[in-house]
Structure formats: structure tokens, C-alpha cells
Amino acid sequence: MAGSSAERIGYITRVQSFSACHRLHSIHLSDEENKRVFGKCNNPNGHGHNYKVEVTVRGNIDRHTGMVMNLTDLKKHIEEVIMVPMDHKNLDKDVQYFSTVASTTENVAVYIWDNMVKALPPGLLYEIKIYETDNNIVVYRGE
Ligand SMILES: Nc1nc2c(c(=O)[nH]1)N=C([C@H](O)[C@H](O)COP(=O)(O)OP(=O)(O)OP(=O)(O)O)CN2
Numbered sequence: 022m023a024g025s026s027a028e029r030i031g032y033i034t035r036v037q038s039f040s041a042c043h044r045l046h047s048i049h050l051s052d053e054e055n056k057r058v059f060g061k062c063n064n065p066n067g068h069g070h071n072y073k074v075e076v077t078v079r080g081n082i083d084r085h086t087g088m089v090m091n092l093t094d095l096k097k098h099i100e101e102v103i104m105v106p107m108d109h110k111n112l113d114k115d116v117q118y119f120s121t122v123a124s125t126t127e128n129v130a131v132y133i134w135d136n137m138v139k140a141l142p143p144g145l146l147y148e149i150k151i152y153e154t155d156n157n158i159v160v161y162r163g164e
């Protein structure tokens with residue numbers, strides 16, 4: 022149990038919204054298979070979402086600063102990793118990663134994880150949670 026001399030672990034989360042359009046389509050499937058698997062979301066005209074992303078880091082609450090990390094620094098990383106490449110973009114056409122990877126919310130979470138983990142101090146990133154809609158929610162923890 023955490024006592025006065027023990028390290029204490031905290032989880033801190035920053036929420037960020039962004040808007041983007043996409044089409045669900047896999048280069049590994051035929052046109053017919055794409056239509057069957059993705060249905061209306063395979064429509065070539067695409068569709069848009071107001072995504073909400075929760076980025077959570079886990080770590081020691083520093084004795085002197087009282088912080089796991091400075092949320093202002095996390096905000097800057099989120100700007101670089103999420104907002105610059107994806108906000109008001111066509112995910113499939115504007116983000117190189119999705120030229121070969123289907124832009125499902127699972128894969129958007131993996132994309133954010135892979136880039137956020139490079140930006141943050143080692144071992145801090147805990148979870149990426151994305152609300153594609155109010156009803157469709159994806160969690161990725163780097164596993
Ligand atoms: N496993 C996944 N399934 C689906 C994804 C996904 O990213 N991962 N994405 C979609 C589509 O992008 C689509 O926009 C969502 O479709 P749907 O669930 O039909 O949602 P609605 O637009 O109808 O909105 P609700 O508010 O949820 O009704 C599909 N599947």
C-alpha cells in the first residue's frame with residue numbers, strides 16, 4: 022500500500038477533439054469484399070466525424086513538482102501528433118500512413134499511439150481512447 026515514503030502512481034488525461042473525413046476501404050480486399058465488409062462506410066464519397074481523443078499518461082507523481090508530467094507539455098505533443106496531421110484533413114489522402122492502412126478508428130488509435138510514444142518520455146503513455154461518435158469508442162494501450 023502506498024505510504025508517505027512510497028512512490029505514488031497517477032494517471033492524467035488530456036482531451037482533444039478534431040474533425041476529419043475518411044472512407045473505410047482496405048487495399049487487401051476486392052471491391053466486392055470492401056462493400057460487404059464496410060457497407061455504407063465504403064461509399065467513395067466518404068463521410069466525416071468529430072473525433073474526440075483522450076490521451077492518458079501513467080507515472081510517478083513527482084515529489085517536488087506534484088505532477089506526472091506537465092499537462093501543458095502534453096498539450097504541445099497532442100498538437101503535433103494529432104492536430105497538425107489530422108484536423109480538417111481527409112485521413113486517407115492527407116495522412117501517408119492511411120494510404121495503405123484502412124482508416125478505422127482502431128487504426129487511428131494505433132497511428133496516434135505510435136507517434137505519441139515517440140514524442141513522450143519513455144514508458145509514460147498509457148492509453149489512447151477515441152470517440153468516433155458518441156456511440157463508437159475505441160481503446161488502444163500499445164498491446
Ligand atoms: N470496428 C469498427 N467498425 C466501424 C468503424 C470503425 O472505425 N471500426 N467505423 C465505421 C464508420 O466509420 C461509421 O462512420 C460509423 O458507422 P455507424 O456505426 O453506422 O455509426 P452511425 O454513423 O450510424 O452513427 P451512430 O451514432 O453510431 O448511430 C463503421 N464501423
Ligand SMILES: [Zn+2]
Nearest residue numbers: 043062068070
Ligand atoms: Zn467513419
